[in-house]
Amino acid sequence: MIPRQIKTLTLFGLITAILLTAVSIYAIEDLPAFGDENSAVNKHIKLFSVDAAGLVDSLNAGILPAEIKNKTEEMGFIKGPTCPGCQNENYPTLEDGNYKIEYIPQGTWMGGRFYTDGGWDVSILEGEIFYNEFQQYYFIKESEGKLIVYRYNWPVRVSERTEEETAMINSVTSGLADYRGYDTMGEETVILTGAIGVILLVRRRGRL
Amino acid sequence: MTPEIKEYKRDIIIEVTANLMFPLILLFGLYIMIGTGGTGGGFQGGTILAAAFIFYITVFGHEKGREKMPESVNALFKSLGLFLYNGAGWICVLFSLAGAQWLNMPAFWPVTDYVGVAGARSFLVGYMVSVGIGLTVMAAFVSQYFDLAWKEDEEMEGGE
Numbered sequence: 001m002i003p004r005q006i007k008t009l010t011l012f013g014l015i016t017a018i019l020l021t022a023v024s025i026y027a028i029e030d031l032p033a034f035g036d037e038n039s040a041v042n043k044h045i046k047l048f049s050v051d052a053a054g055l056v057d058s059l060n061a062g063i064l065p066a067e068i069k070n071k072t073e074e075m076g077f078i079k080g081p082t083c084p085g086c087q088n089e090n091y092p093t094l095e096d097g098n099y100k101i102e103y104i105p106q107g108t109w110m111g112g113r114f115y116t117d118g119g120w121d122v123s124i125l126e127g128e129i130f131y132n133e134f135q136q137y138y139f140i141k142e143s144e145g146k147l148i149v150y151r152y153n154w155p156v157r158v159s160e161r162t163e164e165e166t167a168m169i170n171s172v173t174s175g176l177a178d179y180r181g182y183d184t185m186g187e188e189t190v191i192l193t194g195a196i197g198v199i200l201l202v203r204r205r206g207r208l
Numbered sequence: 209m210t211p212e213i214k215e216y217k218r219d220i221i222i223e224v225t226a227n228l229m230f231p232l233i234l235l236f237g238l239y240i241m242i243g244t245g246g247t248g249g250g251f252q253g254g255t256i257l258a259a260a261f262i263f264y265i266t267v268f269g270h271e272k273g274r275e276k277m278p279e280s281v282n283a284l285f286k287s288l289g290l291f292l293y294n295g296a297g298w299i300c301v302l303f304s305l306a307g308a309q310w311l312n313m314p315a316f317w318p319v320t321d322y323v324g325v326a327g328a329r330s331f332l333v334g335y336m337v338s339v340g341i342g343l344t345v346m347a348a349f350v351s352q353y354f355d356l357a358w359k360e361d362e363e364m365e366g367g368e
Contacts, residue, residue, distance in 0.1 A: 177250075204355075
């Protein structure tokens, strides 16, 4: 049997395939873990901080202090037009009975999210006009005598932070190619593989 | 049994219209594909580019279409698109000296110096990722159309 000579082009193809395999393995290893709190989807947005004096007891009792409530409304998180001629904003009002406050200790794994810091979850209850389902909305953390108020990410990231973070007016493009870039890379690979499969099945010519 | 051979009739109206429309459709495809502010993206723009080539092949026949889009160029585009996308990921790793993650776009420092972190992401997404997707989609569509449009008698001539 005569051993087949390895052509230069075949060698290049082999090297390319090995490099692509290495890239794929690297990409899989490099993905942020599910529930990673620093990944783009799970990161909290910091709103403001207030002095903690006397407010912790109120939070533990399940009542949102008036300071935090007023400050969120000053920032524009209220239902109704924030300026004359504006459209109504869909933020929930924080009236008593519309929300629930729950203390979550450090190290809890809940709802696909790992809490590296303990804090108070402010959730919107069912029956709110714009938020019909139970939803975590604010997260309050105590640190060095201050209460830091965060907002949960998903509604914030898409509607408010897209342009600031990615300089794109179009939030769909940023979602497709930036926040979910790995997904789109896989889609493109699927298209290339499908095209190669069609060539192998359908092409009936001797040479390319 | 020999199939009837129909004589190929040229139609001056269709050919002139196709010649006029072909570059305009290509331009429209590029407009859809490049940039981040528009309503389109790589997939849509690539499909429009492929539609331009398919239009041309339908009018002028696949032999003249082959001159517009040779098989070598087609195969090059098909893989170049994926390499552009992966290259956008590699650029971030290389320019940060392996400090940043794959596709971690703010690490593209020559661009971040001029347009900022957000601008670097926008640049990579708008000009590398979208164009890469578009090239792959276009080449895949056009190559499938060429394969399906191939006739039997030409296969006998050119085969083996």
